[in-house]
Structures are given as structure tokens and as C-alpha cells.
Amino acid sequence: MKNLVGIGSISSTITLSVLSIYGAVLMNHSIVKNYIGEARIRLYSLPNGRSVLFKAKIYAFVNRMLYSQFAGLLLANFLFWIGVSLGLFKGIDSNGLNSTLLLLLLTAVTTLVTLSIVLISVVVGIHFSSTQITLISVLLMIVCLGNVVAQLLSSALILTSSMVVFLAFVSLAVINIWAAKIEKEEVL
Numbered sequence: 001m002k003n004l005v006g007i008g009s010i011s012s013t014i015t016l017s018v019l020s021i022y023g024a025v026l027m028n029h030s031i032v033k034n035y036i037g038e039a040r041i042r043l044y045s046l047p048n049g050r051s052v053l054f055k056a057k058i059y060a061f062v063n064r065m066l067y068s069q070f071a072g073l074l075l076a077n078f079l080f081w082i083g084v085s086l087g088l089f090k091g092i093d094s095n096g097l098n099s100t101l102l103l104l105l106l107t108a109v110t111t112l113v114t115l116s117i118v119l120i121s122v123v124v125g126i127h128f129s130s131t132q133i134t135l136i137s138v139l140l141m142i143v144c145l146g147n148v149v150a151q152l153l154s155s156a157l158i159l160t161s162s163m164v165v166f167l168a169f170v171s172l173a174v175i176n177i178w179a180a181k182i183e184k185e186e187v188l
Helices: 004-030 039-044 050-085 097-127 131-155 157-184
Strands: none
Touching: 004 050, 004 097, 004 131, 039 050, 050 097, 050 157, 097 131, 097 157, 131 157
16 A cells, blocks of 8 residues: 555554544443442432433533544644655655645544544443443444445545544534433343
């Protein structure tokens, strides 16, 4: 592979896989385990409202992961681009500003796909009352989306960007629907 964006898309897909699993593990410990089993009774008795607390936890996680992943990927892609521009990696084409913008878009797409995978897996885990299901759903989504995203990132970035924005809105809608369900849920 001699294309900067192609190499970036493969490395970003690997990063997406690793960070999706890591994000699911973090969400299992901070959110999913509180909304399943006996822990739910204690959490649902808090005075602020169930959906408010659920959304606050989700949005706090999204902010933390969004900024750290975006900054980390951006730094890694930028350093790689500098190395290619300086000729440290022989045989890789760097098309200047065009590649820089594409790597920035690649970073944003990878970050949003990772967050969407993690958020949807959290809802699946809570729905099935299992932290293991959260991890299994992450792995299934990585298998399904990982290769599709890698292929689209190396060829059709505008289509990929549109798909990712749609996926991000779907993820937010799922979180809002689930928060409303948690608000009305009965605990016995």
C-alpha cells in the first residue's frame, strides 16, 4: 500500500476496533452494571430522575472519549503525515494539503464510528441485562462495520462521512429512546 489515506484508513480501523472494545469495557464498569440486576433498584431510587442521570453518564463518557480519541488519532495521523512529507517513509504518496484534509476527515469518521459502536452496544447490554452481551455486540459491530468502514474510507470519503453522521444521529436517538424507557421502567 503506497497511499497515505489507504494506510491511514487501515490503521484507523485497527484503532476503531481496539478503542471500541476498550470503550465497552469502560461502559460496562461505569454504566451497564448500574442498570442491570439488583444495582438498578439502588440507582432508580435517586431523586434526580433516572433519564437525567443516564444521559449525564452517557454524555460524560462521550465527551471524554470523543476528545481523547480525536486528539490521539489526530496527533498520530499528523506525525505520520510529517514523516511521509519529510521522506522518512519511502514510496508513500502524500498529496500535500489534500492528504491533510483527508486525514482530518478520517480521524473524525473513526472517532464517530467508535462512539456509535460503543453507545449502541451499551443499550444492547442493558436491554439483555448482561455485561458480556455488551462486549459480544461490540465485537459483532466491529466485524460488520469495521471492514465496510475501512473500504469506504480508502475510496469514498464523502459517502462514508454521510453514513457516519447518520450513524451518530441514530446512536443519539437510541440513547434518548432508552433514557425515556428507563424513566418509565418499573423496578420490583
